[in-house]
Amino acid sequence: MGLDKLLVIGAALFCCGLYTILTRRNAVAVLMGVELVLNAANINFVAFSHYVSRVIGGQIFAVFVIVLAAAEAAVALAIFLRLYATTGTVEVDTADNLKG
Amino acid sequence: MTGPADLIFYFVAALTVASAILVATLPNIIYSAVALLFSFAGVAGLYVFVSADFLAATQVLVYVGGILILILFAVFLSNRISTVKISNPVHFNWQAALLCLALFGVLSYTAVSTKFPVKPGLSYQPTTAEIGELLMTRYLLPFEVASVLLLAALIGAALLSRPEGEKERSADMEEPK
Numbered sequence A: 001m002g003l004d005k006l007l008v009i010g011a012a013l014f015c016c017g018l019y020t021i022l023t024r025r026n027a028v029a030v031l032m033g034v035e036l037v038l039n040a041a042n043i044n045f046v047a048f049s050h051y052v053s054r055v056i057g058g059q060i061f062a063v064f065v066i067v068l069a070a071a072e073a074a075v076a077l078a079i080f081l082r083l084y085a086t087t088g089t090v091e092v093d094t095a096d097n098l099k100g
Numbered sequence B: 001m002t003g004p005a006d007l008i009f010y011f012v013a014a015l016t017v018a019s020a021i022l023v024a025t026l027p028n029i030i031y032s033a034v035a036l037l038f039s040f041a042g043v044a045g046l047y048v049f050v051s052a053d054f055l056a057a058t059q060v061l062v063y064v065g066g067i068l069i070l071i072l073f074a075v076f077l078s079n080r081i082s083t084v085k086i087s088n089p090v091h092f093n094w095q096a097a098l099l100c101l102a103l104f105g106v107l108s109y110t111a112v113s114t115k116f117p118v119k120p121g122l123s124y125q126p127t128t129a130e131i132g133e134l135l136m137t138r139y140l141l142p143f144e145v146a147s148v149l150l151l152a153a154l155i156g157a158a159l160l161s162r163p164e165g166e167k168e169r170s171a172d173m174e175e176p177k
Helices: A003-023 A027-053 A057-087 B004-025 B029-049 B053-077 B081-086 B094-113 B128-136 B140-160 B166-174
Strands: none
Touching: A003 A027, A003 B004, A003 B029, A003 B094, A027 A057, A027 B004, A027 B029, A027 B053, A057 B053, A057 B128, A057 B140, B004 B029, B029 B053, B053 B128, B128 B140
């Protein structure tokens, strides 16, 4: 257990999330990738606050990130349901009604 | 000096990263969601190792108990049962894989080679009381803003997910008076 190991774990989670966001067509899978990226950021916040600053502010920031992730997931679910009712699918490629 | 704590740490870390890789590669979206469950649980385990006990409990409650259920709801409501198996085709993409691997290389090299000013000696204390105190004093404004944001997200989600015909029906109900 060291700072560098936690940072490497966070980097791995971030890259998995980025790969998920880049390659998936299903909007729900893209949302999963976003959650992975947020978790990676949280690991970094908590690791730095434990090993470097010794102040608990990093953990409080992580709590706010979790709150934002929860709100984002709820709104995203509502948007997906609306998208499914409109187009019959949640593939991100099909949502191009605003394209000129 | 590899004690049992180190072994547990490596096990949790391997669980987290392996599940994240499965999330990115599994073809069935329900399997991806289950792998995401293990990844979130692994992150909660990692929080315990950096003395963030409140955050670990929050992670289990909010992510595993809330967000993952929401994601599963989204999966089940947005796919027909017959199409679930092919709902999440993996488009293996060399450019994306290369980009992510290169980014991982750069990030981990930076993390390992940088000398961070790590303070010696580690302390493991309960953090819940301190977090509660700070939320009510120093971080009061962000706390209140977050509560307003949650309210807005709640109302917005309820409004967005309402069926299309609902508006006219509620308008009809108001007319008789």
